[in-house]
Amino acid sequence: MALWSGRFTEGADEFTQRFGASLPVDRALYAQDIAGSKAHARMLAAQGVIPCEDADAIVSGLEGIEADIEAGRFAFDVGDEDIHMAVERALIERVGDAGARLHTGRSRNDQVATDTRLFAKRRCSDLMRANLALRRALVAQAEEHFDVILPGCTHLQHAQPVLLSHHLLAYTWMLARDFERLVVARRAADASPLGAAALAGTTYPLDRQMTAAELGFSRVIPNSLDAVSDRDFLLDLSYACSVSCVHLSRLCEEVVLWSSSEFGFIELSDAFSTGSSIMPQKKNPDFAELIRGKTGRVVGDLMALLVTCKALPLAYNKDLQEDKEGAIDAAKTLEDCLVCAAGMIETMTVKPEAMRAQAQRGYLAATDVADYLAKKGLPFRRAHEVVGHLVLLCEQRGCDLGDLSLDDFKAECDLFEADITEALDLESIVAARTTEGGTGHAAVRVQLAHAKEVLAADEASV
Ligand code: ARG
Numbered sequence: 001m002a003l004w005s006g007r008f009t010e011g012a013d014e015f016t017q018r019f020g021a022s023l024p025v026d027r028a029l030y031a032q033d034i035a036g037s038k039a040h041a042r043m044l045a046a047q048g049v050i051p052c053e054d055a056d057a058i059v060s061g062l063e064g065i066e067a068d069i070e071a072g073r074f075a076f077d078v079g080d081e082d083i084h085m086a087v088e089r090a091l092i093e094r095v096g097d098a099g100a101r102l103h104t105g106r107s108r109n110d111q112v113a114t115d116t117r118l119f120a121k122r123r124c125s126d127l128m129r130a131n132l133a134l135r136r137a138l139v140a141q142a143e144e145h146f147d148v149i150l151p152g153c154t155h156l157q158h159a160q161p162v163l164l165s166h167h168l169l170a171y172t173w174m175l176a177r178d179f180e181r182l183v184v185a186r187r188a189a190d191a192s193p194l195g196a197a198a199l200a201g202t203t204y205p206l207d208r209q210m211t212a213a214e215l216g217f218s219r220v221i222p223n224s225l226d227a228v229s230d231r232d233f234l235l236d237l238s239y240a241c242s243v244s245c246v247h248l249s250r251l252c253e254e255v256v257l258w259s260s261s262e263f264g265f266i267e268l269s270d271a272f273s274t275g276s277s278i279m280p281q282k283k284n285p286d287f288a289e290l291i292r293g294k295t296g297r298v299v300g301d302l303m304a305l306l307v308t309c310k311a312l313p314l315a316y317n318k319d320l321q322e323d324k325e326g327a328i329d330a331a332k333t334l335e336d337c338l339v340c341a342a343g344m345i346e347t348m349t350v351k352p353e354a355m356r357a358q359a360q361r362g363y364l365a366a367t368d369v370a371d372y373l374a375k376k377g378l379p380f381r382r383a384h385e386v387v388g389h390l391v392l393l394c395e396q397r398g399c400d401l402g403d404l405s406l407d408d409f410k411a412e413c414d415l416f417e418a419d420i421t422e423a424l425d426l427e428s429i430v431a432a433r434t435t436e437g438g439t440g441h442a443a444v445r446v447q448l449a450h451a452k453e454v455l456a457a458d459e460a461s462v
Helices: 014-020 023-046 052-070 083-095 108-144 164-189 208-214 224-229 232-258 286-309 318-347 352-359 366-375 380-397 406-412 426-431 441-461
Strands: 149-154 157-163
Touching: 023 052, 023 083, 023 108, 023 208, 023 318, 052 083, 083 108, 108 164, 108 224, 108 232, 108 318, 108 441, 149 164, 149 352, 149 426, 157 164, 157 352, 157 426, 164 232, 164 441, 232 286, 232 318, 286 318, 366 380, 380 406, 426 441
Parallel strands: none
Antiparallel strands: 149 157
16 A cells, blocks of 8 residues: 555555556656655754654665665565655665654655756756766867868858868857756756645744755745746756757767768767678768757657646646656766767867868858958959859869969959969968957967866866
């Protein structure tokens, strides 16, 4: 019989018992559940609600249970509805009446909210660490290949040359924002619902500040109804995971493209590639594809939680039991994806010649040739048209702008001089982009130092 079965005359139906149970999911929260119970028991004793010897018996009983769970020798019962019931049942079996006093002034409603918040806080910190590792890998590749030039694209068409370091650093800024979202999610979780009891607080002189402090919460939730029904912190965590996965899917899409034979910009290490069961020559970027693919399920986890929370009346409703599976999955999936992406980026081989060869194609200098004319006084719109004609000429001849003679240039516009060759040189084109945040070598050097500063500050804050 369940611990709440006093007012029932019949045992639960076997199917509904299984249908209503959350143990398969919330057993992952055993450490948080035990920590919450220890804090509650100590507080009850400090407030004179239960004898100190009972609190001691409860605490040592809970520690024994924790050791058993960790060693894999804890016997879960078929009737254990959730982790809270499993631990309390085992505690009463171990320490008798003292254990039966633990649930004084507490409900599973504030208990589960406490456990889930503690769990969410821990997972946010884990994800922050994984986020930092990927940023370190990107920064290391950016430093190693600082000067490498590749075609920058818009619409996936060659646009203007950029530094590889600049391109890689773009991802570190996305990840720095992901880190901020995790900070926000962790702050949202960092408030104690314990003491709200079922929904209305209790008649016992509970010290909510004491349990909050012992559990490492920085504040107490001010409203008992909100305390047991708020799951915004899980929405924040799921949203943070979703955006980060979307970023990883963009990075991985480029890894897939860049490792293709059409691009050949990078080669993935063997450890981060797979072969084909039929085609002996294949080396596939499976893990980049898998990370890209896992984005769907993480975004799905967020959607499921949003819909679960929609239109719930105050306060606790059993619907909320559905909150944990998706959030746990989203955090685990993102963590795995971050770890995998970090290894993949760290061990990939960059092919500077292939990048450079592609940067020679697709008239990447066109904007700079137009700027050359504009700087000589031709209105930019006119200059744009002149260079458009030159590109057309190249198309007809099957050559690039650099293959045209000075006469070819002069035939289109007499402002062209011999120094046009400088406007056609990839290094000069890149270096000339001195705008703050631009791809010029000097600007990227400043940006790299900035990215490392933010990284170090984030490292210090985990
Ligand atoms: N297993 C439940 C959950 O995850 C715990 C809270 C149950 N409370 C209740 N009154 N039935 O939400």
